Amino acid sequence: MNRNILWATLLAVVATPAIAQSVNEKLAALDARITRLEDMNAIERLQRAYGYFVDKSQWTQLSELFTEDATLEIGGKGLFLGKKRVLEYMQTAFGKDGAKENSLANHMQFQSIPDVSADGKTGWIRSRAYVMSSGGWGLPLYENEYRKENGVWKESRLTGPFTMYSSWDGWGKNALNNTWPDKFEPAPDLPPSVIYLTYPAYYIIPFHYPNPVTGKAFTPDHDQVGAYAAPPGTKAQMESLKVGRMADGTQQIGEPPRK
């Protein structure tokens, strides 16, 4: 034992430059791993802070979580481009800063799965908002993107398709359909990136992460999918995409009767 330690020590000295090198390499690898953990915490923190701001209509502070060129898409409302438009969207659609007396609009941020790109510059989250409001219940889902600018994480894309909205009567009796671009002011800068149906139908926004165990990525179906009738990629689902359509994806139009 003692002899081994002596040998190790002697070897360490002889090989100092190599070991120093490998220690530096190991330190760099460790640094990357620690940074990744810190980044995931920062991304979760950002999204959770977003939720607390929504709860109390603190729109100015909320908009400051975004990059200058951020995009925001909530429900079926379409795309809003840039931080300024994020603020405009919130203040026009939901009123000026500060919560209105008598009104509850909690958007609680739960179940976050953050991830960071290998170069540490981009991040993603899948998470949910649990909406408890004067109007009833809501379940938006998020697949958001984040960017590290000068060492600070910011939200660069918010994509929040709805799973379900219902009144206080509950989702057994009542289901609100998805929003659409001109449902309320302001109008979006671009139409929705995907047209889909909410509960009682369901839509699967692709997962930014592969299956954590198998490593298999989620493959969304190639044709336009507004709602799933069967799991993605299955024969039944592929056939459902063709229902009511020609093989090229266009819809059949009935010819007027001729003599």
Added chain:
Amino acid sequence: MKRLLIIGIASALLGIGAAHAQDVGGQLDVLTARVEKLEGTRAVKKLQRAFGYYVDRGLWGDAADLFSDSGTVEIGLDGVYIGKARIREYLKRLHGNQEGLIYGQLNEWITLQPAVSIAADGRSATARWRDQGMLGQYKKHAEWRDGIYENAYVKEQGVWKIKTLHLYVNFVVPYEKGWARLKPGEGLTQSQASKDFAPDRASSATYAPFPDTQVPPFQAPNPVTGKLARVARTTFSAPLAPYQERVARLEDQDAVENLQAMFGFYFDKGLWSEAASLFAPKGVFEYGQSGVYVGQERIRKALLLFGPEGLSRGHLNNHMMLQAIITVAANGMTAKGRFQGPVQLAELGQNGIWGVGIYENEYVKEGGVWKLANLHFYPTAFTDYDRGWARSLLPMKGPSAVFPPDRPPTVVYRTLPGQYVPPFSYPHPVTGKPLDNLPQAADSVTGAVR
């Protein structure tokens, strides 16, 4: 002794740099092991949350693939299913026996409040989670589910997997009825799927679901009083010290999140002695407008105002600890945390109650263990279960006459219709500006708070 002597001689002979390089190597290994445990906590959270998202969308195969080959699932009275294939088939049958969801099916398995413990060797873990299910079939039925997971995880060939998933269902209740009207035996039944497709093993637990108080056994020890494995202290030399600081701050954040989650799990079930044990000796407890209680013993008694130890039949006291934003001081000795605190209440013969609120808590590290220094819950709204936020707003309770607080409330405010915003303990994540001085909305009764 001998070893030290030899190293001493070697160092003296061959220069200090050598011993130093080896020291650094050893310290690096210690630190890497700690980082691996932090990554384990991340992996465990991802697994369980991913499971929820797959089940939400009827992706039974992806959900089953998260398990180890001998992985098990046990939900309520349904018994134990072993292995990916059986788990997949069970999940499928549990939801109407088709791939994907049925049109009109809602199947949200909301997965909350993790308290993760990674084993000392970093190769296995346990976690307690809170389950809230929003289930149903449009125009037919809708249900709430309430439960606790006590799960285990294993790392195989570098990949974390679910080893056992055990959901102790507390109740599944029709939306219209609400939990407060549940009768014994109504809230937990064996599924038809489990009757048709028999489990591999019978239930491993006995259940005492709501309206009884069901406390699923804790796999992890109490985070303050429990006998936790003490990690040998390593002194880190100059090149590693800053890394060790960063790792320690990450560990602190996890420890504080766990502490708060465990407080919630104890508080839910009226385990007041356990809940009080999480406070520092001079800890402070403040709930709404009920005033301030100081010191562990006063707090333990004050908690009895929420019900008897272990609660009583028909008494639901769910206080969730979610959406954590934890800020650890640079020296690693104190921390602050904001949490989202939905509340589900019931008392025998009364209507159910929903509540929401915010925690702004302070923590202190004593003898290397994180403890609650100041738990301050600001309820922000309560409503009658049947009537909802648009038609019913309930006030907070005032100070108890039976067991008066040590000090009056530190902040006077009212719940909804008021819009008090508990000041944020953290600065804005992007601008870095403080958020503890934002203007309060004007209140038609009290006037602006500030």
